[in-house]
Structure formats: structure tokens, C-alpha cells
Amino acid sequence: MTAVRIAGELVGIDSSQVALETFRMWRVRCLPEVLRPDAPSREGVKESLRSYAHELELLVASDEAGREVTRVSEELLARDVFGPLGGVVDVGAVNATGSWQLADVSVGDFLARRQEDVERLRAAIRSLCGFGDPVMAIADELGWLRDHQVSGVSLLLWSGGAAGAPRSLEGLERLDDPSVVRRMCRVAADLQLTRFLQGVIAAAVAAGTDVSRGAPKVVEVLDYGADLAGGSVGRGVRPAEIFRMWRVAHLPGLLEPGSGAEEDDKARLRAYEQALDGLLGVGVGADGLE
Structure with a gap:
């Protein structure tokens, strides 16, 4: 399953503003820790996470997502x-x-x-x-x-x-x-x-x-x-x-x-x-x- 498809399913879980804010908070709070150079995660996992984050950003910013991108509340x-x-x-x-x-x-x-x-x-x-x-x-x-x-x-x-x-x-x-x-x-x-x-x-x-x-x-x-x-x-x-x-x-x-x-x-x-x-x-x- 591609990162694009997974990201689409994740966005589709909840179309509310809460889902968007949750994604942005995850990107700020959790993702940096996993992507740190000294983090134990394998490089392949890190690359997949970067792909998911990128595709999610594109989807929540697109017209197809059906909502306006706003900053964390x-x-x-x-x-x-x-x-x-x-x-x-x-x-x-x-x-x-x-x-x-x-x-x-x-x-x-x-x-x-x-x-x-x-x-x-x-x-x-x-x-x-x-x-x-x-x-x-x-x-x-x-x-x-x-x-x-x-x-x-x-x-x-x-x-x-x-x-x-x-x-x-x-x-x-x-x-x-x-x-x-x-x-x-x-x-x-x-x-x-x-x-x-x-x-x-x-x-x-x-x-x-x-x-x-x-x-x-x-x-x-x-x-x-x-x-x-x-x-x-x-x-x-x-x-x-x-x-x-x-x-x-x-x-x-x-x-x-x-x-x-x-x-x-x-x-x-x-x-x-x-x-x-x-x-x-x-x-x-x-x-x-x-």
C-alpha cells in the first residue's frame, strides 16, 4: 500500500478540524523525535514517515480535503x-x-x-x-x-x-x-x-x-x-x-x-x-x- 493511499485513508477517518489539528500537533511533537539522527528507528522507517507526513500535508491542504488549512488552535x-x-x-x-x-x-x-x-x-x-x-x-x-x-x-x-x-x-x-x-x-x-x-x-x-x-x-x-x-x-x-x-x-x-x-x-x-x-x-x- 502506497504512502499516498495510506495518507488518504488517514485523512478520511475524520473530516473535522480536530483531525487537522491532530496531524499538525503530531508533526511538531512526535515526528521530530522519531526522525532525529540518533533515534533508534531504521532509515527505511524514517523515510516512510517522511513520505506519510508529506502526503498528509498535501491532502489536508488540497481542495479535495474539503476544509481550509489553519494553524494549531x-x-x-x-x-x-x-x-x-x-x-x-x-x-x-x-x-x-x-x-x-x-x-x-x-x-x-x-x-x-x-x-x-x-x-x-x-x-x-x-x-x-x-x-x-x-x-x-x-x-x-x-x-x-x-x-x-x-x-x-x-x-x-x-x-x-x-x-x-x-x-x-x-x-x-x-x-x-x-x-x-x-x-x-x-x-x-x-x-x-x-x-x-x-x-x-x-x-x-x-x-x-x-x-x-x-x-x-x-x-x-x-x-x-x-x-x-x-x-x-x-x-x-x-x-x-x-x-x-x-x-x-x-x-x-x-x-x-x-x-x-x-x-x-x-x-x-x-x-x-x-x-x-x-x-x-x-x-x-x-x-x-x-
């Missing part, structure tokens, strides 16, 4: 921002206890104490990403910005399984141990802040936010996010560290030739990387020389 972009922000809030609430005892955690109290910072963060996200009221409401719909329970299991998920999946009741109880909780918080802060940065940059690029205005806003957003994750002002991961993790974990996959990202978007991503590198002082060494 604001709603999906917003979930990539506010989802990781939930992990940031949970980690911050745990770190704020200073004991890393989950019984001491109150997300509601933490958010009440940091309400002004949260509102400033939301305002900065709105300005940077161009989100309107309905899209900003997604942050409330997800439930991370109101009181909820933080468990060892939820921290395990936020940290990408850093502590290892429990295989018994004893293993499950181990996730509540303060030393394990503290380690999961450190890993979760790195992981979720890096994903959060990817989300806000992707939304800013999609919104067409000019780099000269957007890059300082990204730094502002990172400042608030890092402080929230730390549990108190000045205790979070440094924004420069988040940026460097993003530049290694996300940017290469978006810029490589087989990523599927549009050339204009790649140019904007490069511009954001260069501007953020300068603003955060990443390119300057300890001796002050570049």
Missing part, C-alpha cells in the same frame, strides 16, 4: 502552557513547606500567598501569547490554579517517573518519603519549567509576537514561573538554566530539516533563541567574555 497551544504550569504550582507548594512532608502541603494556601505573582504571570502570558478571555479560562478549567491535593503519585508523573514506578504498596508509600519527594520536586521543576517555556515560545511564535517585545516577556514569564516552582521568591531554578535546558531538549528537534516546522516559524524560533541568549547572559562566561 489557540486552545491546544494554551494547554501546552497551562498544563506544565500545573506542575510548577504543585512543586512550588511542596517546596514552600520546607519539610517536603506531603501532609503539610496546601496548594490553596500557597496560591493565596502568591496570588499577586500568579496574576502577574497570567497577564504576562496573555500579552506574550495573544490569548483572549476564552483561552485564558482554560487555566481555570484545568484546575491547577485552585486548591487540590498533591500526592507522591502526581509528583512521580510531573517528574517523568524519576523515582521509578512503584511495584508494591511499600513502593507506593516510598513516594511519600521526604527525601524522595524533594528529589522528585527538583526533577519536576526542571522538566515542567522547560515544557512551560516551550509552550509559551510556541504560542508566541504562532501569535506572531515580535521578538523585540516577546523576548523580554518570555524572561518575565520565566522569572515568575521559576519563583513559583521554588516555593518562595529567589528560591527557584534560574531562568537561564531553564532556557539552556529548552535549547537542548526542544529547539534542535524543531529546527532540523525533517521536523516539518515551517521555515518562517524556524526563523522566528532562531530569533527568539538569539534574543533570549543575550537577555539571560547565557553566552557570557564567568570572565565576562563571550
Whole structure:
């Protein structure tokens, strides 16, 4: 069966806008990882995936597909921002206890104490990403910005399984141990802040936010996010560290030739990387020389 025929059947599964958005999200999120030079996939498989992606793009862009090609919806972009922000809030609430005892955690109290910072963060996200009221409401719909329970299991998920999946009741109880909780918080802060940065940059690029205005806003957003994750002002991961993790974990996959990202978007991503590198002082060494 040819790539053209398979692609046609895939498009025919669902003619709704959701199908189109799903394809575009797959092309941005999943395809780059499989096509990376160090990915374990065989070259023949990689070539087939490139063919499918190309044929799908042609079909969804054609008149025969019966719909207009649009960019990824604001709603999906917003979930990539506010989802990781939930992990940031949970980690911050745990770190704020200073004991890393989950019984001491109150997300509601933490958010009440940091309400002004949260509102400033939301305002900065709105300005940077161009989100309107309905899209900003997604942050409330997800439930991370109101009181909820933080468990060892939820921290395990936020940290990408850093502590290892429990295989018994004893293993499950181990996730509540303060030393394990503290380690999961450190890993979760790195992981979720890096994903959060990817989300806000992707939304800013999609919104067409000019780099000269957007890059300082990204730094502002990172400042608030890092402080929230730390549990108190000045205790979070440094924004420069988040940026460097993003530049290694996300940017290469978006810029490589087989990523599927549009050339204009790649140019904007490069511009954001260069501007953020300068603003955060990443390119300057300890001796002050570049």
C-alpha cells in the first residue's frame, strides 16, 4: 500500500478540524523525535514517515480535503502552557513547606500567598501569547490554579517517573518519603519549567509576537514561573538554566530539516533563541567574555 493511499485513508477517518489539528500537533511533537539522527528507528522507517507526513500535508491542504488549512488552535497551544504550569504550582507548594512532608502541603494556601505573582504571570502570558478571555479560562478549567491535593503519585508523573514506578504498596508509600519527594520536586521543576517555556515560545511564535517585545516577556514569564516552582521568591531554578535546558531538549528537534516546522516559524524560533541568549547572559562566561 502506497504512502499516498495510506495518507488518504488517514485523512478520511475524520473530516473535522480536530483531525487537522491532530496531524499538525503530531508533526511538531512526535515526528521530530522519531526522525532525529540518533533515534533508534531504521532509515527505511524514517523515510516512510517522511513520505506519510508529506502526503498528509498535501491532502489536508488540497481542495479535495474539503476544509481550509489553519494553524494549531489557540486552545491546544494554551494547554501546552497551562498544563506544565500545573506542575510548577504543585512543586512550588511542596517546596514552600520546607519539610517536603506531603501532609503539610496546601496548594490553596500557597496560591493565596502568591496570588499577586500568579496574576502577574497570567497577564504576562496573555500579552506574550495573544490569548483572549476564552483561552485564558482554560487555566481555570484545568484546575491547577485552585486548591487540590498533591500526592507522591502526581509528583512521580510531573517528574517523568524519576523515582521509578512503584511495584508494591511499600513502593507506593516510598513516594511519600521526604527525601524522595524533594528529589522528585527538583526533577519536576526542571522538566515542567522547560515544557512551560516551550509552550509559551510556541504560542508566541504562532501569535506572531515580535521578538523585540516577546523576548523580554518570555524572561518575565520565566522569572515568575521559576519563583513559583521554588516555593518562595529567589528560591527557584534560574531562568537561564531553564532556557539552556529548552535549547537542548526542544529547539534542535524543531529546527532540523525533517521536523516539518515551517521555515518562517524556524526563523522566528532562531530569533527568539538569539534574543533570549543575550537577555539571560547565557553566552557570557564567568570572565565576562563571550
